[in-house]
Amino acid sequence: MKCKITNTPLEPFMSFGKMPIANGFIDEKNFSKEFFFNMEVGFNEELSLFQLNDHPKPEEMFNKDYPFFTGSSEYMKNHFKNYANFTKKYLKTNSKIIEIGSNDGTFLKNFLDAENKILGIEPSKSVADVAIKNNIPTLNNFFNTSNIKTLNEFLGNTDLICASNVICHVPDLNNLIESVDLLLSKEGTFIFEEPYLGSMFEKISYDQIYDEHIFMFSASSVSKIFQRYNFHLIDSIPQVTHGGSMRYVLKRKKNESGKDLKKIFDYEKNKKLNKLDSCINFKKNCEISKEKIVEKIKFFKENGKSICGYAATSKSTTILNYCKIGTNYIDYICDTTKEKIGKFSPGMHIPIKDMNFFHNNMRDCVYLFAWNHKDEIFNKEKSFKGEWFSHVEL
Numbered sequence: 001m002k003c004k005i006t007n008t009p010l011e012p013f014m015s016f017g018k019m020p021i022a023n024g025f026i027d028e029k030n031f032s033k034e035f036f037f038n039m040e041v042g043f044n045e046e047l048s049l050f051q052l053n054d055h056p057k058p059e060e061m062f063n064k065d066y067p068f069f070t071g072s073s074e075y076m077k078n079h080f081k082n083y084a085n086f087t088k089k090y091l092k093t094n095s096k097i098i099e100i101g102s103n104d105g106t107f108l109k110n111f112l113d114a115e116n117k118i119l120g121i122e123p124s125k126s127v128a129d130v131a132i133k134n135n136i137p138t139l140n141n142f143f144n145t146s147n148i149k150t151l152n153e154f155l156g157n158t159d160l161i162c163a164s165n166v167i168c169h170v171p172d173l174n175n176l177i178e179s180v181d182l183l184l185s186k187e188g189t190f191i192f193e194e195p196y197l198g199s200m201f202e203k204i205s206y207d208q209i210y211d212e213h214i215f216m217f218s219a220s221s222v223s224k225i226f227q228r229y230n231f232h233l234i235d236s237i238p239q240v241t242h243g244g245s246m247r248y249v250l251k252r253k254k255n256e257s258g259k260d261l262k263k264i265f266d267y268e269k270n271k272k273l274n275k276l277d278s279c280i281n282f283k284k285n286c287e288i289s290k291e292k293i294v295e296k297i298k299f300f301k302e303n304g305k306s307i308c309g310y311a312a313t314s315k316s317t318t319i320l321n322y323c324k325i326g327t328n329y330i331d332y333i334c335d336t337t338k339e340k341i342g343k344f345s346p347g348m349h350i351p352i353k354d355m356n357f358f359h360n361n362m363r364d365c366v367y368l369f370a371w372n373h374k375d376e377i378f379n380k381e382k383s384f385k386g387e388w389f390s391h392v393e394l
């Protein structure tokens with residue numbers, strides 16, 4: 001196993017076993033052709049970087065069938081509105097803005113009224129088409145040095161490059177940073193937010209690990225990686241989204257750093273986020289979490305309770321396959337995404353049903369796979385009087 005940035009060797013410290021494509025919701029006729037990979041994770045102490053050992057090719061994951069639409073959560077739509085407002089301090093009039101992995105355009109939509117030139121770059125046609133339909137200029141392609149070559153007016157002229165829950169999906173980080181470097185103006189700013197290693201360790205939310213999430217960043221790792229390209233982390237701002245994320249602000253010049261950056265580095269040092277030891281501890285916690293959730297589900301079943309799942313998240317693929325939870329325990333998973341409904345969950349093949357089905361076929365207990373959206377979901381599902389549960393605290 002090699003670190004994807006430096007090529008230095010690193011030891012895998014944990015395997016979650018054979019995993020399918022996390023968003024590979026599948027028709028019954030294709031069960032026998034399903035793709036699996038061995039999901040191992042390792043840590044590079046030189047860069048403080050937590051990463052997957054192996055992963056499917058990006059084209060296997062991000063294509064015309066990609067079924068995750070950013071706009072599926074009202075809370076997230078509002079979050080992206082606030083995020084867009086936050087970036088305004090880095091803009092001038094007529095600024096050029098690029099979003100990497102712009103999905104259905106939920107973020108860029110917030111810049112449509114202003115006098116900015118915006119461009120989304122998104123490899124998955126399913127979601128890029130929604131953005132284009134909503135008049136958000138979108139290039140349906142992967143973000144890399146060869147695909148950005150033709151973007152003449154943006155090359156060296158882009159004031160702001162943003163990304164959300166995307167940078168950790170890009171295996172060739174070296175090429176990604178080179179592309180950012182080619183596009184960004186001298187004073188330009190690169191801002192991205194991602195699930196945070198510290199939150200994953202704290203909540204034992206190991207379901208953040210799946211094929212798409214090749215890296216799990218911290219301020220320490222981001223700072224070390226980008227320094228290699230003369231980019232400086234000038235701010236690092238915790239976010240509550242997706243169960244605990246971090247927003248990273250980078251510039252070429254080491255301008256005044258954000259007031260809390262030192263606090264974040266101190267926190268990471270205290271929690272040993274830059275040491276393999278913390279990973280070994282996390283591994284033990286994952287094993288305990290698995291035992292507990294399987295015990296809980298067995299207890300429900302032994303007591304005659306019926307169970308369904310709520311929200312067919314990417315994250316649920318890791319839980320279901322690692323804990324070997326299938327239709328022996330969970331009757332169905334309900335979800336709002338029409339592209340998932342009628343299909344089966346990757347690997348464990350639990351049927352995906354729509355929300356009407358959930359309301360007409362309520363079960364005694366509901367496994368909340370979108371635990372990160374619990375406030376939004378509990379608010380919508382006040383009529384459910386049974387028991388919500390999850391592997392993380394609700």
Ligand code: DWN
Nearest residue numbers: 068072073165212311312313314315335336337370373
């Ligand atoms: O990085 C990623 C994150 C940000 O989003 C991706 N790689 C893919 C995706 O991960 P996820 O699928 O775990 O995301 P969410 O936002 O936790 O879950 C989305 C799923 O939940 C969708 O299938 C829609 C469903 N959902 C629902 O059925 N009812 C979501 C909400 C809020 C709801 O009320």
